[in-house]
Amino acid sequence: MYSFKNDYSEGAHPRILNALVESNLEQEEGYGEDRYSLKAIEFIKERMGRNDVDIHLVSGGTQTNLLAISAFLRPHEAAIAASTGHILIHETGAIEATGHKVLSIEAEDGKLTPEHVKTVLDAHTDEHMVKPKLVYISNSTEIGSIYNKTELQQLRNFCHENNLILYMDGARLGSALCSAENDLQLRDLPELVDAFYIGGTKNGALIGEALVICRDSLKEDFRFHMKQKGAMLAKGRILGVQFLELFRDNLFFELASHANKMAEKLRDELGKENIQFLTHSPSNQIFPILPNALITKLQDKYAFHIWEKVDSEHSAIRLVTSWATKEEAVKAFIADFK
Amino acid sequence: MYSFKNDYSEGAHPRILNALVESNLEQEEGYGEDRYSLKAIEFIKERMGRNDVDIHLVSGGTQTNLLAISAFLRPHEAAIAASTGHILIHETGAIEATGHKVLSIEAEDGKLTPEHVKTVLDAHTDEHMVKPKLVYISNSTEIGSIYNKTELQQLRNFCHENNLILYMDGARLGSALCSAENDLQLRDLPELVDAFYIGGTKNGALIGEALVICRDSLKEDFRFHMKQKGAMLAKGRILGVQFLELFRDNLFFELASHANKMAEKLRDELGKENIQFLTHSPSNQIFPILPNALITKLQDKYAFHIWEKVDSEHSAIRLVTSWATKEEAVKAFIADFK
């Protein structure tokens, strides 16, 4: 059984594990003040050509989202998310548990536009309703689509005109930035969003996301929030060592590129067989629509999620590739598919 | 510079790292449903001779405390902690952030007795005050003392008579259980407390605590709470692999014993020089009272916390040993001390 269920089925890229092994017995400061974390943060800043952002290393995506959103908002303020947004459904009410409503709006391709946000703003007119304040987007999105630079600029402009915070969930940012259709660079992001995170867990790390806070007014006292929410690891070094390895050279991007290449291969080969896809997803998640009988057969040898029923005979499945996806597995899947 | 500042200065015990390396490329289920986590939990249960407890692997101590306490209590219920209790001061209001007051009471040696708890109960008489409901204890405590079996039984009896939940923070449970003065066994704990955790981070793991829920009524839906609080790791396997290694044989206890032995050596040698200690601490944290001038000198070569001023000429320092503490370092410290 080979799994295309997600991009966190394996451990870490061997280079990352190796870095953990090599640094293992050095004595370091706790709670993220070790030399590895400081160095990793420096490297990421350099990569963005920016020294005026704050970077915090956090263990996981839900943790990062709840941490950032609860730190950024006042009690009566709410987040806006697309109806496919991860925080809306798949984080067990983590945002609400910190006291904030998540307002949702349908967005067919999983991406928010100024028009979407405006619709939500227009519906919230006075103090009898929450005050929409933060726009949550994911890149790549939960259904595999990605934002291009123009789209992001338009959203950013709208947010700033309306005094909104623009926050990007980058659990799969690597895959987005390495997509064949992408025109964004990591160094563009501090100009385009107020805060975002660079996902490590789904791109080769054991655990770890790097939250980048770009807007000055959101930076103050952030480490207090981390500690209060249980997000500050005693051995913070393990996040530092991993991100240092990912950003010491191009490893982060190489791993994402591999994942994308594997997805592309699946997409191309299935496409050749006239398979339709539920969404346009130029990243490491694809959603082919297959006959139910075929799905059942494929399940004998492959693990994947059945995403949704399309008609009585067909369903869309989700295939996810990662830095660890083996080319032979992709080939075998295609062969079996045929 | 050698550090006795804490028990999380190094990475993981080599056997644990090795286990991570060896399991690294296997595909596993996410979110703690991998085979390693399941196996680790089975091993811990066996070690306690109990199959009727629920065990969850969590990344850190503050995370575990806030998770358990907020899951166990209703909104108007409060925790009781000794004035030295970690949740009271050193977790940035993590418990209060989930809505619950922490009531404190002075306890000279850091240990709560039925009398302490009764004092708090007696002061909370009606609905104009919170309802004390959970008794938080640490073993070993924040000042190095440990509970013996009789003390714990008395506390447990009092709690049950008064319908209170008894919760033990076991960040340093290994050290407590391996103390020369200890008469408790891991297998005694499910009888004595309603929930507790077995600390991995401070006893040889990279990250990880194993929360054991003993009382049936506290078990329901716990994984929802984990996810909601950002405590469920996508690659939960990394917790499983580590705890499996710690409990596959006696590694967990061997590591704690080493830490204790190193502390004992320091204690004995300092004792021989007529040094007094701030607390009676038969575990891996000791608090010798030293002349300030000597402290300054020692700081040239050793890192440690100055715990508190004792008089104008003396202060108590905290020396912490761990599984990784080198015997040479201890010897060198003693030599330098002399």
Place this chain on the structure above:
Amino acid sequence: MYSFKNDYSEGAHPRILNALVESNLEQEEGYGEDRYSLKAIEFIKERMGRNDVDIHLVSGGTQTNLLAISAFLRPHEAAIAASTGHILIHETGAIEATGHKVLSIEAEDGKLTPEHVKTVLDAHTDEHMVKPKLVYISNSTEIGSIYNKTELQQLRNFCHENNLILYMDGARLGSALCSAENDLQLRDLPELVDAFYIGGTKNGALIGEALVICRDSLKEDFRFHMKQKGAMLAKGRILGVQFLELFRDNLFFELASHANKMAEKLRDELGKENIQFLTHSPSNQIFPILPNALITKLQDKYAFHIWEKVDSEHSAIRLVTSWATKEEAVKAFIADFK
């Protein structure tokens, strides 16, 4: 300018004010333990023929909703509401501020059915999503419709089969129970819902809602929650005196009947003129669809909410009547309309 904007434009029914005046200088216990509150609760229980419910007097509707829902749910549990539900949009995230998500589902007439609830349950399958636990309904609803006995029984059965709490917001319960189309009695409710409130503010009181908790497991320690949320008035007597007057005889029902009669008159007369209504609302809120030009003219002499745009030439307005609505005002409105 006469207002049909809402049912809380005036103060209290004169008999209620008079009762406040007459009891004014008696010395009473504070915090709802006065003789008036106790007596009022007794009278309401008698009216329902039930002595096994708990009743608490609270100052307002949002306060009551947030109090009940946060007391009834554990942190990971969520409420389900119709898309028109008051807690969903019009309470500034009061429920989310206590940590709980509100899940919504479209319900054309503002009423939830077992099918609606099932749809939500089916979409929440594991610990990565909140656990739907409480079904929030309003009677009458926010758009004037009411539940009949059969509908409520079906919903109640479904809830109990699925271990859900059924909670009814009764801000306008008086109007619902006195509707010409109603077949429910107050005494039926403890059998049909787990908790509900009897709205006083919108039916003749200055302030005050009577929360009735029917299910035993939801009763414990409720007064702690009231105090904690700022909902326990020092002079709780003012709630007691008012509810005593409302339920000493039939005043509560007489006031609601008057409100309904006034709405009925408006509905009938507008109906005769072939005016369509946005919703079927046999209670004290009606939503006639009028030409925009006419609306503008009516606004010279009458205050009301424009509810929603229907087409380029028409909008639905909301007319609300109350115990205080004057028959002359209704006649004048109709005359002006014609």
Place this chain on the structure above:
Amino acid sequence: MYSFKNDYSEGAHPRILNALVESNLEQEEGYGEDRYSLKAIEFIKERMGRNDVDIHLVSGGTQTNLLAISAFLRPHEAAIAASTGHILIHETGAIEATGHKVLSIEAEDGKLTPEHVKTVLDAHTDEHMVKPKLVYISNSTEIGSIYNKTELQQLRNFCHENNLILYMDGARLGSALCSAENDLQLRDLPELVDAFYIGGTKNGALIGEALVICRDSLKEDFRFHMKQKGAMLAKGRILGVQFLELFRDNLFFELASHANKMAEKLRDELGKENIQFLTHSPSNQIFPILPNALITKLQDKYAFHIWEKVDSEHSAIRLVTSWATKEEAVKAFIADFK
């Protein structure tokens, strides 16, 4: 049985009730936007000679405290209170329920000084602890003492130097300002504190406190918080009508003066009999220390709280007077005492 238990045993001053009766049938806007509330706020501002403060009318003291503190603080920030502070013990963890720790410090006379606050600040040094941010004081205090102008100025200066918010609970502000020992005026307060409330419930109103926000940065969006916490009454007029009557002329101060005069009479007469007092309390609460046998006898005819045991033979009781306390009752108490 005559009660000296508290200052909320009776209803409202007759003039206030009368104002409610007279305004009763006028149609007014809801939610505090009625003409009475606006006028009342205008009158209070005039009384302070300040137009640059924001005033909100709220139903009760705990509600006001939790509302203000949760609106003013970010999640990791904490309040500081004297060990007798009402929010610390007697509000069922209302502040903690909004996520904030309350730090306490012993203050013998119930009043905080810069030294007290400094002690707390000095103990909170980094992100592993909460950040003390708001200083909560009560005037008069929970044990009857009052702040003089110099004390308040010193505290204010310290707070501003340390970037702290100074908040005053004025549940009994009337009594404080009308104390024979007082040198503060209402118009001084906006200079001296960042926010405070003027207590109505304990000074002649049925319900109602007027929260005054003086510091600009604390004002934004406050009505959202009120709605979210269930503190916005549909018939907000009832708060407006009452505060208008209290501040239309000198009624607020006359009522407080009467309460103080009654307390003074008790204090003087008991003092003549060589009775000692637990605290120095020049306001409407006094704490005479009486022989237990005498207490028992007095309890036959008078209701009051036994405050605390002083020695095996004596206890301190609390006697509270109010605007409604009858001079005959005071005389009778003294006669019975003798």
